Amino acid sequence: MVALFGRVGRWALEQIAAALRVSVLMVDTMVWLVVAPLKGKGFRWRSSVERFVEFGVRSLPIVGLICFLVGVIIALQASYTLQKWGANRYIADLVAVSALRELAPLMTAIIIAGRCGSAITAEIGTMKVNEEVDALEVMGLNPVKYLVAPQFLAMVTAVPSVTALAMFIMIFGGWLCSVFVVGVESAIYINQTVGAIVEKDLLTGMVKSVFFGVVICWVGVYRGFQVEGGAEGVGRETTASVVASIFLIIVVDLVFTVLFYFL
């Protein structure tokens, strides 16, 4: 019994310590991203642009392909039910709304978490193992300024940008499938789509995707700094990073979905 309490207590203390470390990281990131540049302490713009290319532009082909296929899949699945009532034209509504509000942001975030969140963890983890993080500190270069702030800005801009394109591609996939497989007339499909979308759908998706970017970056960075002891540690934390960020993406998704449902 005592052992059980002891274990629960230790676990709780560890969680609190971890939460504290995460908060310090969050505050530090914001300081180096917003406050320090205003004070003229500089921001590594070049590094941020390079990261944006890596996280955003290089993710486009795979995100585009997957979202196109998901668009096709939803259209077919929707038709399975809708054609019973001869309501195939409503495929357009379903594809458009689910792409904008849910599926494009979610698919994009999950793919970028797998592709780039893991890379962030592996890179920072390897740098920590090689004492490069210590070296930065000894040289008087803040690791958060040098490593985190540029990636953070890149990630929170790259994820929404890719998401916007993914929305379009997903709707295109749905259109292609409906017109050439299911047999909906193109003009009707486009009309239905335009009629189905409201501003709020787009807003919901974009707000979500910004926060998905925040989650991917912070989880990746935090896990990277947690790495201890060699290559094995890098591997372990990289796996943990992807699992944690996909889980948190879903949680954030739920929170925002509930929020927007009642708003």
Added chain:
Amino acid sequence: MASEEPVIVVEDLVVSYGDKVVLDGINFSVMPGEIFVILGGSGSGKTTLLRNLVGLMQPRSGKILIYGENFTAMSSQERTQFRRKMGMCFQGSALLGSISVADNVALPLREHTKLEESTIDIMTRIKLELVGLSGVEDYLPSELSGGMRKRAGVARAMAMDPEIIFYDEPSAGLDPIVAAGLDKLIRTMQATFNLTSVVVTHEMESVRIIADRVCVLHQGRVAGIGTLEELENSDHPYIQQFFARRPDDQSTAAAAYAESLTGID
């Protein structure tokens, strides 16, 4: 060496990882312009001591005074300022793998000074030449050999013209010829710039070449401090054993190991 004020003074330093005390009451001082070697076996706490000296770790108690200022009690901003007087060469060189050797050396200059890019370029070349590495500016660290990487690490540590330089195991993992070259480099740096140098090592060969004074660490305590001759004449059993390169007595070592497991003396 000189009878001036010491550069680094360590007073009653106690460092622990959780409940495990790694350094227990360390006292020593480093005089300006000398090469001070911290010598000790694996697990003696010498790397931990070095990490405290450069502020990568905070001690549990005790003080580190650098130029008379309490380094351990500084805020992180003050420490960042103060660190410009210090350079450090890491065991694995710790060059940033994603940028070229020249960019590595130029990094502190770009961050801390407002010098023009052309000036930084020249300074980088000078520093690399100083350590005998001209012509490798555009290589990535991974394209260099181990010895060259360490030399580049020295060049980077020298970039801001520090007054104190720390070396963590400079000859570890190098062949004897390259290691000897690095010992010579440490000597040259000290002689040319009157650099106060603190070297952590376990290699007796390099100690004989570079050390002005030596501090021997054993199980988290100072076993002896002095010049090499003084220590060679010391009657401390661990120092004698270390200098004679004698292995541990198997029976006592096993007993000590059993004690450490059971916690019974």
